Amino acid sequence: MQLFYEPNITGDQFLLNEDEARHCIKVLRKKADDLINIIDGQGNFYVCEIKEAHSKKCLLAIKEKSPEEKRAYNIHLAIAPTKNIDRIEWLVEKAVEIGIDELSFVICQNSERQQLKLDRVEKKAISAMKQSLKASLPKINPITKFSDFLKADLTGQKFIGYVDSTNPLHLKEAASKNDRYHVLIGPEGDFSNTELLEAEKAGFKKISLGKSRLRTETAGLVACHILNLIND
Amino acid sequence: MQLFYEPNITGDQFLLNEDEARHCIKVLRKKADDLINIIDGQGNFYVCEIKEAHSKKCLLAIKEKSPEEKRAYNIHLAIAPTKNIDRIEWLVEKAVEIGIDELSFVICQNSERQQLKLDRVEKKAISAMKQSLKASLPKINPITKFSDFLKADLTGQKFIGYVDSTNPLHLKEAASKNDRYHVLIGPEGDFSNTELLEAEKAGFKKISLGKSRLRTETAGLVACHILNLIND
Known part of the structure; x- marks a missing residue:
């Protein structure tokens, strides 16, 4: 199934954004009266009829709206961006496929990428x-410093990936x-001791993700998958 | 910790292969009498002393040998190669990090890549x-056709990723x-019905990997992670 993304849907009729309109009309050659599937990134699927099939001005009329099944849990991953940008982009793709609600990028003492x-x-x-036929786009927060991140008022269960002999x-x-x-x-060079203590003070519990030594982006994905699995 | 890989270790002294020798001597500038860490890909860690520090002929003497901790389980992933080769290479990297013992690549009816x-x-x-400080290299089998793969004598629990209303x-x-x-x-276009029936006849049980629709390589990784998790 082909989904088009339009985050700004108001009323019964709306214009599809130009990127998606071009793809819909120029590449896929959809015509007036054709039905297409839209997601708004806020948890809604729409079936829409094409009223005007122009690649810059593609007018759609909503025929059906159905909400995505709500999950009873919410996963927020806060991760130090990796030195190699491809690795973070890969993580984002895979985390969205598996299921994630919020993403923060946190600059740590040992971060190579700022x-x-x-x-x-x-x-x-x-x-x-x-691609994974979802209708919700995770919230992506602006990049923050570690100490600022800890000041945020976060409700729920808070964990920090860090393995030592006591943990x-x-x-x-x-x-x-x-x-x-x-x-x-944490980043490739791990959290510093100061960061670890600060996080513990802020209510973060140290956790392990298994016996293997994982890269930053793998650890992020594995954490995300574990939380989905225990709820699934 | 820097590990060097040498699959052919016999006796108390041995020559490091040229790729690793060049990296060790030319790039890292190790000298005679320096100690370095070697893995053989067969589950053993070695501490070796450099006897002759030449970038083509790097002679090493074994000082210590220690086996990797043995796992009580064995994971064999058999997967249709994805159209985009990067996705398979990514899967291999991540599966090795998380833990995998054997990999087969299987050509299916709907495979785009042969x-x-x-x-x-x-x-x-x-x-x-x-990178993940392991000493065992997974067995990587030659590419096979789906029907040939099913003829192999596989002992243990056999699963096929396939979700339908009865499963x-x-x-x-x-x-x-x-x-x-x-x-x-299976591949991007999934298993065919014939393949599914053949696999079930051969003792493979249909399983789901969760509610999300996953790409081939993500499904492979997620399966591998689940099997590690239930044993970890």
């Missing part, structure tokens, strides 16, 4: 949402079902 | 093994601990 083009990240997320607790045991989860995953 | 350069796949696996069984419930697992994951 900046991130969020529009590229969002594009990856949109394309993965369409054998696996996320699959630490997390309980049907809740809001916030998981912090 | 060939695969196994040396590239092996290189990815070696690099992921070194709500999740892999996390279907698989039991401490066993050998074989998981079949």
Whole structure:
């Protein structure tokens, strides 16, 4: 099934944005009266009829609207962007496929990367949402410093990926079902001791993700998958 | 920790292969008497002393040998290669990080890709093994046709990723601990009905990997992670 993404839907008729309109009319050669499937990224599927089939001005009329099945839990991944940008983009694609609600990028003491083009990240997320037939786009937060991130008022279960000799607790045991989860995953050089202590003070519990040593982006995905699995 | 890979270790002294020797001596500038860490891909870690520090002929003497911790289970993933080769290479990297013992590439009726350069796949696996500090390289089998794959004598629990209305069984419930697992994951166009029936005849049980619609390579990784999780 081909889905088109239009985040601004108001009223019974609306214009499809130009990127999607061009793809719909020029590439896929849809005509007036054809029915197409739209998602709004806010949890709704639409069946729409093409009223005007222009590649710049594609007018659609809503025929049906149906909400996506709501999940009883919410996954927020906060991760240090990797040095190699492809790895973060890959993570975003896979996390959206598997299921994620919110993404934060956090700059840590050992972060090699301090900046991130969020529009590229969002594009990856949109394309993965369409490809996996979902209707909800995860919230992607502006990049923040670690200490600022900890100041946010986060309700729910809070975890930080960090394994040491005093910490054998696996996320699959630490997390309980049907809740809001916030998981912090550190950079290639890991969290500093200061960061770890600050996070613990802010209510983050240290968790392990298994016996294997994982790259940053793999750890992020694995955390996301574990939380989906215990709820699925 | 930096690991070097040498699959052919016999006796107390041995020559490091030229690729690794060049990296060790030319790039990292290791000298005679330096200690370096070697893995053989067969489950062993070695500490070796450099006897002769030449970038083509790097002679090493074994100082210590220690086996990797053995896992009580064995994961064999059999997957249709994706059209885009990067996606398979990505899967190999991530599966090795998370833990996998054997990989087969299976050509299905709906496969768009019929060939695969196994040396590239092996290189990815070696690099992921070194990066994640493991000592075992998964067995990578030659590419086979689906029907030939089913003829192999596979002992253990056999699963095929396929969801239909009669099949709500999740892999996390279907698989039991401490066993050998074989998981079949289909191509972008999924398995054909004939293939599905043949697989069921050969003892493969249909399983779901969760509610989300996953790409081939994501399904492969998710299956691998679930089997690690229920055993971890």
